[in-house]
Amino acid sequence: MNPRSCDLLIEAGWVIPVEPHGVVLENHAVAVDEGRILDLLPIAEARLRYAPRERVELPQSALFPGLVNAHTHNPMTLMRGVANDLPLMQWLKGHIWPIEAAVLGPRFCADGAELAVAEMLRGGTTCCNENYFFPDAIGAVYARLGFRCRLGLPVIEFPTPWARTRDEYFDKAAEVHDAFLGHPRVSTAFAPHAPYTVSDASFERIRMLSDQFEIPVHCHVHETAREVEDSLREHGQRPLSRLQRLGLVNRHLIAVHMTQLTEAEIALCAAEGVSVVHCPESNLKLASGFAPVEALRRAGANVALGTDGCASNNDLDMIGEMRSAALLAKAVAQDAAAVDAASALRMATLDAAQALDLDGEIGSIEPGKQADLAAMRFDDPETQPLYDPIAQLVYAGARQQVHWVWIAGEAKLRERELTGMDLPGILARAREWRERIVRLPRPA
Amino acid sequence: MNPRSCDLLIEAGWVIPVEPHGVVLENHAVAVDEGRILDLLPIAEARLRYAPRERVELPQSALFPGLVNAHTHNPMTLMRGVANDLPLMQWLKGHIWPIEAAVLGPRFCADGAELAVAEMLRGGTTCCNENYFFPDAIGAVYARLGFRCRLGLPVIEFPTPWARTRDEYFDKAAEVHDAFLGHPRVSTAFAPHAPYTVSDASFERIRMLSDQFEIPVHCHVHETAREVEDSLREHGQRPLSRLQRLGLVNRHLIAVHMTQLTEAEIALCAAEGVSVVHCPESNLKLASGFAPVEALRRAGANVALGTDGCASNNDLDMIGEMRSAALLAKAVAQDAAAVDAASALRMATLDAAQALDLDGEIGSIEPGKQADLAAMRFDDPETQPLYDPIAQLVYAGARQQVHWVWIAGEAKLRERELTGMDLPGILARAREWRERIVRLPRPA
Numbered sequence: 077m078n079p080r081s082c083d084l085l086i087e088a089g090w091v092i093p094v095e096p097h098g099v100v101l102e103n104h105a106v107a108v109d110e111g112r113i114l115d116l117l118p119i120a121e122a123r124l125r126y127a128p129r130e131r132v133e134l135p136q137s138a139l140f141p142g143l144v145n146a147h148t149h150n151p152m153t154l155m156r157g158v159a160n161d162l163p164l165m166q167w168l169k170g171h172i173w174p175i176e177a178a179v180l181g182p183r184f185c186a187d188g189a190e191l192a193v194a195e196m197l198r199g200g201t202t203c204c205n206e207n208y209f210f211p212d213a214i215g216a217v218y219a220r221l222g223f224r225c226r227l228g229l230p231v232i233e234f235p236t237p238w239a240r241t242r243d244e245y246f247d248k249a250a251e252v253h254d255a256f257l258g259h260p261r262v263s264t265a266f267a268p269h270a271p272y273t274v275s276d277a278s279f280e281r282i283r284m285l286s287d288q289f290e291i292p293v294h295c296h297v298h299e300t301a302r303e304v305e306d307s308l309r310e311h312g313q314r315p316l317s318r319l320q321r322l323g324l325v326n327r328h329l330i331a332v333h334m335t336q337l338t339e340a341e342i343a344l345c346a347a348e349g350v351s352v353v354h355c356p357e358s359n360l361k362l363a364s365g366f367a368p369v370e371a372l373r374r375a376g377a378n379v380a381l382g383t384d385g386c387a388s389n390n391d392l393d394m395i396g397e398m399r400s401a402a403l404l405a406k407a408v409a410q411d412a413a414a415v416d417a418a419s420a421l422r423m424a425t426l427d428a429a430q431a432l433d434l435d436g437e438i439g440s441i442e443p444g445k446q447a448d449l450a451a452m453r454f455d456d457p458e459t460q461p462l463y464d465p466i467a468q469l470v471y472a473g474a475r476q477q478v479h480w481v482w483i484a485g486e487a488k489l490r491e492r493e494l495t496g497m498d499l500p501g502i503l504a505r506a507r508e509w510r511e512r513i514v515r516l517p518r519p520a
Numbered sequence: 521m522n523p524r525s526c527d528l529l530i531e532a533g534w535v536i537p538v539e540p541h542g543v544v545l546e547n548h549a550v551a552v553d554e555g556r557i558l559d560l561l562p563i564a565e566a567r568l569r570y571a572p573r574e575r576v577e578l579p580q581s582a583l584f585p586g587l588v589n590a591h592t593h594n595p596m597t598l599m600r601g602v603a604n605d606l607p608l609m610q611w612l613k614g615h616i617w618p619i620e621a622a623v624l625g626p627r628f629c630a631d632g633a634e635l636a637v638a639e640m641l642r643g644g645t646t647c648c649n650e651n652y653f654f655p656d657a658i659g660a661v662y663a664r665l666g667f668r669c670r671l672g673l674p675v676i677e678f679p680t681p682w683a684r685t686r687d688e689y690f691d692k693a694a695e696v697h698d699a700f701l702g703h704p705r706v707s708t709a710f711a712p713h714a715p716y717t718v719s720d721a722s723f724e725r726i727r728m729l730s731d732q733f734e735i736p737v738h739c740h741v742h743e744t745a746r747e748v749e750d751s752l753r754e755h756g757q758r759p760l761s762r763l764q765r766l767g768l769v770n771r772h773l774i775a776v777h778m779t780q781l782t783e784a785e786i787a788l789c790a791a792e793g794v795s796v797v798h799c800p801e802s803n804l805k806l807a808s809g810f811a812p813v814e815a816l817r818r819a820g821a822n823v824a825l826g827t828d829g830c831a832s833n834n835d836l837d838m839i840g841e842m843r844s845a846a847l848l849a850k851a852v853a854q855d856a857a858a859v860d861a862a863s864a865l866r867m868a869t870l871d872a873a874q875a876l877d878l879d880g881e882i883g884s885i886e887p888g889k890q891a892d893l894a895a896m897r898f899d900d901p902e903t904q905p906l907y908d909p910i911a912q913l914v915y916a917g918a919r920q921q922v923h924w925v926w927i928a929g930e931a932k933l934r935e936r937e938l939t940g941m942d943l944p945g946i947l948a949r950a951r952e953w954r955e956r957i958v959r960l961p962r963p964a
Binding site for chain 2 (some may be wrong): 150154156157158160161163164167191195199215241317355359360361362363365366386389390391393396400402403404406407409410411412414416417442454455457458459460461463465467468471472474475477484491499502503508509510513514
């Protein structure tokens with residue numbers, strides 16, 4: 077039998093395909109051709125069967141599906157740590173909103189997104205669920221850099237530099253959606269900000285359009301107890317009930333945060349196929365509460381992981397977020413077996429892909445899927461000795477140990493070096509934005 | 521004025537002295553001579569005033585006091601991630617105890633401690649509060665490598681390879697204490713395992729001897745609700761009340777975990793000068809509970825940070841532990857202002873030094889103290905832009921960005937390279953222990 081030619085053969089000490097669940101394959105190889113995974117097989121067999129144009133040997137590393145950050149506001153990377161340790165409203169009104177009012181525009185969003193892509197790739201993240209203004213500018217960055225994403229089409233009931241009126245938000249949403257229609261890596265989602273900032277009328281319009289466009293609806297829901305109380309007062313309903321009344325509680329819904337949930341609401345999410353995005357570090361930092369992650373998972377709901385934006389995290393580190401999610405879920409559930417390492421990894425890959433309705437294409441290492449892959453080296457003292465590769469990845473590994481990343485078979489990180497990105501330029505622009513932001517007047 | 525000669529001048533973009541609290545000094549230098557901090561002053565002045573034998577320029581880095589890990593079982597680094605996601609008793613009885621029974625000895629403890637020193641130094645930790653068997657072997661490693669520690673003198677009411685009888689535990693404790701008496705870096709502490717494994721008689725003996733030796737008493741206390749319930753049944757008292765009855769609740773006591781505390785117990789800790797060691801990641805991973813950190817701090821109790829051992833964490837990462845502590849405290853206290861970044865750093869440095877009764881010597885960058893220092897570079901994309909160096913260190917920084925570390929003015933890490941340590945040999949021994957451990961019979 078003649079070996080079959082292919083673009084790439086990655087040989088790893090351990091391959092963690094995510095599907096089947098919890099499996100680790102020792103000394104396996106992934107063959108890639110035309111951007112897709114062609115095969116997953118033992119290295120010895122792969123060497124007989126394939127004649128790759130490029131071979132990457134990673135005997136001390138684990139290869140896993142590229143991580144999918146299911147909730148982020150990437151331009152806010154330029155506001156990393158600009159205000160910390162403050163109650164939510166003081167943080168928003170005293171810092172975040174005044175800064176946004178002064179800097180928000182396509183240049184800020186593009187520069188922030190590009191810094192975020194550098195950070196995400198250096199940490200094994202290959203896809204994100206973006207949620208910010210100027211999606212046209214952000215999407216152009218992702219398209220240029222070949223980064224995969226669901227681009228949020230923002231809707232909020234007040235004027236911003238992106239749009240002034242409700243109609244303008246919807247017109248621009250349709251425009252951006254059309255601009256990326258059929259793009260191989262950049263697709264869209266509606267991104268109504270939250271039940272407390274979006275009207276019934278807009279939600280109804282979103283429901284209709286999301287059905288028509290066949291795209292998800294990405295929304296902050298039940299982030300805090302205060303949000304639920306306010307909704308009860310204003311609408312006589314909890315936010316999730318209101319969304320249900322408006323026809324939005326279905327498998328299109330990506331409900332982010334969800335720290336306040338009754339048992340009935342947990343059952344509802346499972347029954348209706350809602351995807352919940354858990355952002356443990358943001359929920360902790362803003363003292364928003366504890367999402368009932370294990371209860372949701374046991375009920376059969378899909379739970380994905382996200383970092384939230386860098387103004388409230390303060391990073392886009394999905395490795396760290398997996399660790400935080402796995403650790404926190406145990407204490408919240410009072411059960412050390414809750415959210416084991418393999419489940420945390422699944423929440424950051426295949427379950428996140430499912431939330432984004434991209435699980436047919438990404439989220440696991442299976443033949444036919446896009447070759448979105450990441451490798452973490454385990455030969456540092458921080459990850460030795462090695463007993464359990466999945467536990468090592470989640471509980472001891474660091475994003476700095478991620479040394480190779482591919483999107484659709486293109487190497488985006490080669491032995492820690494970003495390809496096709498001007499990192500000095502990106503950092504110089506980040507410093508320029510910092511100079512502008514620190515000079516802004518802010519309340520004490 | 522002629523410049524004064526000194527051993528070392530470290531020039532940093534930012535110096536975070538920890539005392540005074542919350543201060544960041546831009547473009548400052550630390551002058552070091554004979555192992556101690558001589559001066560802390562602006563770089564421009566330092567260049568006029570000092571003629572150093574070595575100058576280290578770190579314009580993109582923050583210099584901070586070496587981190588103090590207030591609770592660890594370092595030889596267990598060889599069991600990193602050997603069993604995960606299991607309830608405490610299944611984890612102990614099914615995995616940890618059978619492994620310890622098979623491997624525990626001076627060689628295992630020395631090899632594990634050496635791997636731990638490599639990991640700690642690479643993450644900015646310069647001192648630890650050790651708690652494990654064979655302190656003679658562990659202490660010899662620390663002494664040889666020049667690592668600072670409080671060496672726990674273990675006491676437990678059952679036979680182990682270290683000692684068979686109560687008297688043997690105490691005889692060996694006295695021996696080890698004497699062996700390190702007057703050592704410049706290695707001092708001792710009594711380390712009774714926990715109230716549920718140590719008798720009243722032993723606690724009374726420890727109280728007497730710790731007074732005589734003038735050393736702290738390092739003990740797991742109120743780790744779980746179960747421990748408190750069992751004590752009520754067996755002793756008719758909560759463990760902390762029992763320790764109080766036995767005269768141990770005083771400023772010698774280093775009480776580790778403390779997830780279960782009444783308001784009266786919080787007030788007692790503050791009034792008696794007890795140091796509480798908070799191990800957030802271990803408490804989460806074993807689902808032990810949430811320590812009331814902010815309530816303790818507000819009451820005026822000293823709270824230090826520790827990682828616990830690598831079998832339940834799974835790392836010795838004090839940067840990550842600061843982040844976990846700061847994030848978790850906010851959600852537990854329902855207050856985003858709880859345990860701010862500067863407080864988290866203090867808990868990992870000066871407050872930890874105070875717990876170990878070493879705050880006269882270490883824990884802050886103040887003239888006269890030991891030059892135990894660490895530097896983190898901020899020029900990676902993960903820590904750009906930079907608004908607040910302390911928040912960046914705690915909320916965005918990673919231990920992999922720590923690039924220089926000194927203990928008593930000796931460089932232990934130089935641009936990420938460990939000095940005076942045989943890292944390949946350490947890793948080879950770790951792999952040998954792994955081979956032994958994976959071959960041990962373990963219950964399914």
